[in-house]
Amino acid sequence: MSVQGPESPARSVVGATRATDGGTTVDARDSRPERRPLLWLAWVVLVLLVAQVVAFVLRSDRLELSVVGEYLFAEPILDGLVTTVVLTAVATVLGTALGALVCLARLSSLAPVRYLATAWIAVFRSVPPLVQLLFWFNLAYLVPVLSIGIPFGPSFGEWSANDVITPYTAAVVGLSLYNSPYSAEIIRSGLSAVPRGQLEAASSLGLPGRDTFFRIRLPQATRIILPPMGSQVISLLKGTSLVSVIAMTDLLGAAREVYTRTFEVVPLLIVAIVWYIVLVAALTAGQSWLERRFSRGY
Amino acid sequence: MLRARGVGKVFGEVTALEDVDLDVTEGEVVVVIGPSGSGKSTLVRCIDQLEQIDAGSIELDGELLGFRVDRGGVLRRLPARRTAPQRRRMGMVFQSFNLFAHLTVERNVWEAPVRSLGEPVSEARARARELLDRVGLGHKGEAYPVQLSGGQQQRVAIARALAMRPRLMLFDEPTSALDPELVGEVLAVMKSLAQERTTMIVVTHELQFAREVADRVVFMDAGRVVEQGPPDELFGRPQTERLQTFLHRFSAAS
Numbered sequence: 001m002s003v004q005g006p007e008s009p010a011r012s013v014v015g016a017t018r019a020t021d022g023g024t025t026v027d028a029r030d031s032r033p034e035r036r037p038l039l040w041l042a043w044v045v046l047v048l049l050v051a052q053v054v055a056f057v058l059r060s061d062r063l064e065l066s067v068v069g070e071y072l073f074a075e076p077i078l079d080g081l082v083t084t085v086v087l088t089a090v091a092t093v094l095g096t097a098l099g100a101l102v103c104l105a106r107l108s109s110l111a112p113v114r115y116l117a118t119a120w121i122a123v124f125r126s127v128p129p130l131v132q133l134l135f136w137f138n139l140a141y142l143v144p145v146l147s148i149g150i151p152f153g154p155s156f157g158e159w160s161a162n163d164v165i166t167p168y169t170a171a172v173v174g175l176s177l178y179n180s181p182y183s184a185e186i187i188r189s190g191l192s193a194v195p196r197g198q199l200e201a202a203s204s205l206g207l208p209g210r211d212t213f214f215r216i217r218l219p220q221a222t223r224i225i226l227p228p229m230g231s232q233v234i235s236l237l238k239g240t241s242l243v244s245v246i247a248m249t250d251l252l253g254a255a256r257e258v259y260t261r262t263f264e265v266v267p268l269l270i271v272a273i274v275w276y277i278v279l280v281a282a283l284t285a286g287q288s289w290l291e292r293r294f295s296r297g298y
Numbered sequence: 299m300l301r302a303r304g305v306g307k308v309f310g311e312v313t314a315l316e317d318v319d320l321d322v323t324e325g326e327v328v329v330v331i332g333p334s335g336s337g338k339s340t341l342v343r344c345i346d347q348l349e350q351i352d353a354g355s356i357e358l359d360g361e362l363l364g365f366r367v368d369r370g371g372v373l374r375r376l377p378a379r380r381t382a383p384q385r386r387r388m389g390m391v392f393q394s395f396n397l398f399a400h401l402t403v404e405r406n407v408w409e410a411p412v413r414s415l416g417e418p419v420s421e422a423r424a425r426a427r428e429l430l431d432r433v434g435l436g437h438k439g440e441a442y443p444v445q446l447s448g449g450q451q452q453r454v455a456i457a458r459a460l461a462m463r464p465r466l467m468l469f470d471e472p473t474s475a476l477d478p479e480l481v482g483e484v485l486a487v488m489k490s491l492a493q494e495r496t497t498m499i500v501v502t503h504e505l506q507f508a509r510e511v512a513d514r515v516v517f518m519d520a521g522r523v524v525e526q527g528p529p530d531e532l533f534g535r536p537q538t539e540r541l542q543t544f545l546h547r548f549s550a551a552s
Contacts, residue, residue, distance in 0.1 A: 195396075197392060197394055197396035198396060198398060198399070200348050200392070200396060201390075201392065201396035201397070201398065202398075202410075203348060203378070203382075203385065204346050204348060204385055204388070204389075204390035204459075205385070205386070205409075205410035205414060205458070205459075205462060206382040206383060206384075206385040206386030206410070206414045206462070207382070207409075207410055207413050207414055208379070208382060208413065208414065209378065209379055209382075211413040211414075215409065215413065216398055219400050220399065220400050223400075294400075296400065296442065297399050297400045297401065297402075297442035297443065297444060298399060298400075298444060
């Protein structure tokens with residue numbers, strides 16, 4: 001196409017001309033930031049809100065911060081804290097391992113295995129965690145004797161359900177099972193998000209299936225899995241507070257045991273709140289670190 | 299070396315390949331050209347068994363690809379784990395590079411020889427560095443793919459395929475995703491491979507490359523091989539109307 005003609009714009013050459021505005025030379029270096037009245041207003045609102053909270057905390061005599069301080073590192077509370085951390089860790093590990101198996105089963109080429117996984121996800125995602133804890137705690141009523149063996153055939157070992165199901169095992173089983181379908185779906189979404197081209201490249205290089213999965217697919221999926229998995233662990237941590245209904249003394253349970261004795265309800269709930277916030281902050285920090293580690297190359 | 303007979307491939311309602319015959323001899327450079335949707339990409343993908351063929355057969359060095367004949371004489375499709383050794387003998391270069399995003403450039407090149415061929419890591423790394431030098435990227439070994447330009451990524455992808463010491467190199471539109479000024483560096487590497495008598499099948503829209511480098515040009519249209527021959531003859535005296543139209547459109551565009 002031709003651009004020659006009397007009206008064609010002058011050809012510009014770097015350095016030959018400068019942009020001008022009504023004769024004055026305009027230069028971005030002379031600019032100042034735009035005025036932002038809303039920004040100042042937002043700061044004022046924030047300062048007022050914080051001041052109000054601080055004033056409330058200082059003036060309220062019902063908060064009893066001295067009681068909070070007294071119990072924050074008290075032994076029963078710290079024992080409960082340990083229980084909460086251990087329960088979260090065990091249920092995360094078991095739930096994720098179980099979830100990984102369920103996920104692989106859902107992606108299996110064998111239809112019956114897929115159906116089993118789909119049913120598993122449907123059931124354990126539908127039942128509220130509180131109901132699951134109560135159910136597993138009362139399992140002995142439904143199944144008095146637990147045994148391992150061949151279905152409808154001989155059994156290799158038998159245990160009384162009443163001996164096996166303690167509050168601790170019921171809590172671990174309930175929370176792990178409740179966690180497993182979420183883990184399965186999170187892992188599946190990560191695995192499916194790995195671009196097809198990556199798998200085709202692995203396939204064309206003749207990489208064995210195991211190496212394709214563990215060295216190409218899983219590391220790339222992990223980057224996608226981590227953020228929702230982090231949220232999942234955090235909600236599991238908070239979910240452990242339900243175990244007090246089956247007579248387990250977790251962080252909340254410990255606080256409750258104290259305040260039923262002393263009637264200092266609010267201060268002890270604040271003790272629990274402070275520890276939950278600390279635990280979640282620690283988990284969040286760990287998650288950020290992992291995310292950075294797995295985002296190399298992106 | 300490669301022998302395809304009556305190859306057919308169907309995607310749902312669409313026939314991508316129909317009755318395709320192709321022979322490639324050792325050291326030959328075959329360039330496949332044709333309009334979009336003519337089935338040329340599908341052909342190399344079928345040869346590399348990224349797609350399963352629906353009709354015909356493909357043999358590499360006399361070995362049936364993707365199938366076996368069992369003791370009862372029944373033809374059976376091989377599972378992926380049994381076709382992997384066959385794929386190792388062919389190197390594939392994709393249009394979209396497909397470098398492993400989470401691995402460094404050097405690791406991209408040595409991962410497969412170690413995992414697939416069982417080469418010792420030290421040996422595979424040394425060879426990876428050699429191959430990267432060869433494609434002019436010896437200094438980029440520690441970079442991640444995302445830090446490279448498209449042309450550089452594609453040169454790494456070529457090095458990665460070569461690291462498997464393939465019998466046959468397949469190129470699926472290797473320059474189609476590149477900015478025009480980056481096409482030359484990739485074609486230069488491919489030219490040097492051709493000069494060393496690497497057996498290659500190249501699917502491309504770069505007709506100039508076909509003219510200069512190909513021993514034989516194959517023109518495909520609507521899933522069939524319409525015409526093939528030495529570049530001089532094919533470009534100089536196209537026999538079919540479809541090739542004439544194709545070449546005419548190309549010269550008009552450029």
